Amino acid sequence: VPPTEKKKGSKLFALKTDFLKNDEDSIQKGILDHVEYTLARTKYNFDSFSAYQGSAYTVRDRLIERWNETQQYYTEKDPKRVYYLSMEFLMGRSLQNAIYNMGLKDEYHSALLELGFELEDLYEEEKDAALGNGGLGRLASCFMDSLATLKYPAWGYGLRYNYGMFEQGIYDGYQTEVPDYWLVAGNPWEIERLDVQYTVRFYGHVTERKSSEGNKFDWEGGELVQAIAYDAPIPGYATTNTNNIRLWSSKPHKEFDLDAFNGGNYLSAVEAKQRSENITSVLYPNDNTYSGKELRLKQQYFFVAATLCDIIRRFKKNHSNWADFPNKVAIQLNDTHPTIGIVELFRKLIDEEHIQWDEAWQIVTKTYAYTNHTILPEALEMWPVSLIENLLPRHMQLIYGINHRFLLQVTQKWPGDIGKMRSLSIIQEGDEKKVRMAHLAIVGSHCVNGVAAMHSELVRNAVFPDFAALWPNKFQNKTNGVTPRRWIQQANPGLSSILNKWLKTDKWVTQLECVKDLKQHINNPELIEEWKSVKQFNKERLADFIHKTCGIQVNTNALFDVHIKRIHEYKRQLLNILGVIYRYLSIKKMSPKDRANVVSRVVVFAGKAAPGYVMAKRHIKLINSVAEVINNDKEVDQYLKVVFIPNYNVSIAQVIVPASDINQQISTAGTEASGTSNMKFTMNGSLIIGTLDGANVEIAEEVGQENMFIFGLRTHEIAGAREKMRQKEVVIDSRLQEVFLNIELGTFGPPEIFKPILDSLMYNDFYLTMQDFPLYLDAQAEVDALWKTQDAWIRKSIINTSSTYFFSSDRAMKEYAEEIWNIEPCEVETSDYRRY
Numbered sequence: 001v002p003p004t005e006k007k008k009g010s011k012l013f014a015l016k017t018d019f020l021k022n023d024e025d026s027i028q029k030g031i032l033d034h035v036e037y038t039l040a041r042t043k044y045n046f047d048s049f050s051a052y053q054g055s056a057y058t059v060r061d062r063l064i065e066r067w068n069e070t071q072q073y074y075t076e077k078d079p080k081r082v083y084y085l086s087m088e089f090l091m092g093r094s095l096q097n098a099i100y101n102m103g104l105k106d107e108y109h110s111a112l113l114e115l116g117f118e119l120e121d122l123y124e125e126e127k128d129a130a131l132g133n134g135g136l137g138r139l140a141s142c143f144m145d146s147l148a149t150l151k152y153p154a155w156g157y158g159l160r161y162n163y164g165m166f167e168q169g170i171y172d173g174y175q176t177e178v179p180d181y182w183l184v185a186g187n188p189w190e191i192e193r194l195d196v197q198y199t200v201r202f203y204g205h206v207t208e209r210k211s212s213e214g215n216k217f218d219w220e221g222g223e224l225v226q227a228i229a230y231d232a233p234i235p236g237y238a239t240t241n242t243n244n245i246r247l248w249s250s251k252p253h254k255e256f257d258l259d260a261f262n263g264g265n266y267l268s269a270v271e272a273k274q275r276s277e278n279i280t281s282v283l284y285p286n287d288n289t290y291s292g293k294e295l296r297l298k299q300q301y302f303f304v305a306a307t308l309c310d311i312i313r314r315f316k317k318n319h320s321n322w323a324d325f326p327n328k329v330a331i332q333l334n335d336t337h338p339t340i341g342i343v344e345l346f347r348k349l350i351d352e353e354h355i356q357w358d359e360a361w362q363i364v365t366k367t368y369a370y371t372n373h374t375i376l377p378e379a380l381e382m383w384p385v386s387l388i389e390n391l392l393p394r395h396m397q398l399i400y401g402i403n404h405r406f407l408l409q410v411t412q413k414w415p416g417d418i419g420k421m422r423s424l425s426i427i428q429e430g431d432e433k434k435v436r437m438a439h440l441a442i443v444g445s446h447c448v449n450g451v452a453a454m455h456s457e458l459v460r461n462a463v464f465p466d467f468a469a470l471w472p473n474k475f476q477n478k479t480n481g482v483t484p485r486r487w488i489q490q491a492n493p494g495l496s497s498i499l500n501k502w503l504k505t506d507k508w509v510t511q512l513e514c515v516k517d518l519k520q521h522i523n524n525p526e527l528i529e530e531w532k533s534v535k536q537f538n539k540e541r542l543a544d545f546i547h548k549t550c551g552i553q554v555n556t557n558a559l560f561d562v563h564i565k566r567i568h569e570y571k572r573q574l575l576n577i578l579g580v581i582y583r584y585l586s587i588k589k590m591s592p593k594d595r596a597n598v599v600s601r602v603v604v605f606a607g608k609a610a611p612g613y614v615m616a617k618r619h620i621k622l623i624n625s626v627a628e629v630i631n632n633d634k635e636v637d638q639y640l641k642v643v644f645i646p647n648y649n650v651s652i653a654q655v656i657v658p659a660s661d662i663n664q665q666i667s668t669a670g671t672e673a674s675g676t677s678n679m680k681f682t683m684n685g686s687l688i689i690g691t692l693d694g695a696n697v698e699i700a701e702e703v704g705q706e707n708m709f710i711f712g713l714r715t716h717e718i719a720g721a722r723e724k725m726r727q728k729e730v731v732i733d734s735r736l737q738e739v740f741l742n743i744e745l746g747t748f749g750p751p752e753i754f755k756p757i758l759d760s761l762m763y764n765d766f767y768l769t770m771q772d773f774p775l776y777l778d779a780q781a782e783v784d785a786l787w788k789t790q791d792a793w794i795r796k797s798i799i800n801t802s803s804t805y806f807f808s809s810d811r812a813m814k815e816y817a818e819e820i821w822n823i824e825p826c827e828v829e830t831s832d833y834r835r836y
């Protein structure tokens, strides 16, 4: 080595520990540099949005350092990694999260103050990243936060949609949808990786070639599309470990169809190219429903094809023996959406790596695990065979082969039982043959899990009992969780201070089991006073937000009753609004003396309906029409307000959840797989009024039913109740009849608008709203009664918060890591992560 080279190397080595500094001056200089050199604006005069951007870029710089260090460390140590494959990541905002997780809140706060900005105001400048519909997408993001915090070597993979979840407007009470082109102002949180690109094929044909080691299959022709990687660094809390979410964006492939060009069809050739960019254009806005569109299947395949190229490339850097693959790689399927990835890995092993069928299948099933999130029949994915045959001809051949061998196993277990074959088959026979993606996912995975204890029971015993009989050890439960960083520490600073003070530590941020110690102080009047005032502060913050967004003034001494989630018949926002109507009619009829005993309420709704879900949109209209009448009725002014907050998203949830006194989790028993907002509310000391459904059951076990308002039909009673309804044996509660009558008489606007809603109840009340109605009113009466004894209420609120350890996504991720993935933490060896 020539001396000059040596010298160069040593300088590089010295620079290796030369990280960005986190003192105020360094942060300020970073912000000003980015305003000037990244945004190309003058650093002597810039607005809040530029200040946000400049700050975001300085945070990004620090994230990149940690990201590089972490990934280099993982490469060196080569631990087994987990890849979380999800078509949705509902990330929300990133600035506050990154600053808190890196432990730089105070530094950024004072650095910005001297530049003339409040850090907290800058958070508001950021647009939410809404690449998801609801619970399933937000769960993926909470899991990513916990994986990084627990130092697990994990990557998320997903799609970089140009249009995220639509923006909801409310006009004349109706939902409108505006496309969410969230990247207009740029996205400081992503790193474009033009050096990471893969080619993905669609359509084409399969040719069989004779060869000495058996026949080979070549998938050729068709259309080629490029996948480009975009990375979002995910900082763990109080650690250098920084994981990654890699999102794929589709771009035209460079290969150009010369025939079309020479034929003088230049413009149409360009158009054909442009179409490939459509693949990652838009997030499908359906929660809990399957839409059998070809473009959606294209998204799914594009996603897994690029992802597997990437995973395999990384594996091959260190390994040449394919038998090691499942020892180094675990892949988790977030619902069936990425299930075609099972077939894609199998295809690569067989057609590209020339591994024998049985060995290849072993590798596949040891690698994959599948999480089921819903048992609603309308959400189960079943792609027509004809569609797959056309789009992915080789995959369809392999699915038939996989199914053939699987059915041999079925006949071994149940010889001659055609019924079992038919019900278990991956292919559903009929006029149109279909591929049951859930069956494919179960057959191709070593583990299948549900997302709450009750849901996992239903998955095992009600939905897939024959699979469970065939493979009893494959089925597990992994109750969902949410991250206390975002949902307590960031969303509720007042509560965080209380926890820090009374627990004498902030360890709860990563060890939520600490919060149980709060129970010792349950009767301490000082704690009760502090608890009240924090709730009051949060309610005032929400009241300001409501005033700003809806123009409605609400009384912050009222009970805040909150129902926020996707609008869906099974979630029964209808039950809530019918109850509100009853409450309104009751107040109207009361004497002034009786009114003095009425508990004032602010009923808050928020949530989006899928654009094509006509009934759900009608429910939104009903809620808004009822709100309009009630909010303009002077007589009930002090007692009742109804608010529909438009465009519900993660950042709005962060304002609503800490301000709620009760929250509604009132799905028909057996329909909500888990629910996750129930966990966020409980952490924030809001009491649940709810059915024994999903994770509510486990929350009741931890918190105690006496500290919640549980009502309604149980899961095992649902079938009987439906039968009763079909037999027309249901007697409609007289209070509900009065509500119906008022809707029909036009109290809330032209009755014909709401006729389809009432008809749906009268002719087929599938979600049993009418049978649960009286029980719901009773539960609401209990709420009112308890509210009148404020100290008793506050104690229950404290008990709720202090019983939430189990619902931390840290607990969930530990369970997945130990019981499904078999991975271990891999802590980056480094100096203090804050690096002064």
Ligand code: 73E
Binding pocket: 133, 135, 136, 139, 286, 287, 288, 289, 290, 335, 373, 374, 379, 451, 480, 672, 673, 674, 675, 676, 694
């Ligand atoms: O109960 C929730 C659950 O808490 C469930 O409805 C939701 O997943 C949450 C997280 O486990 C869910 N979303 C979907 N299926 N289940 C879904 C289905 C198709 C498209 C988009 C989302």
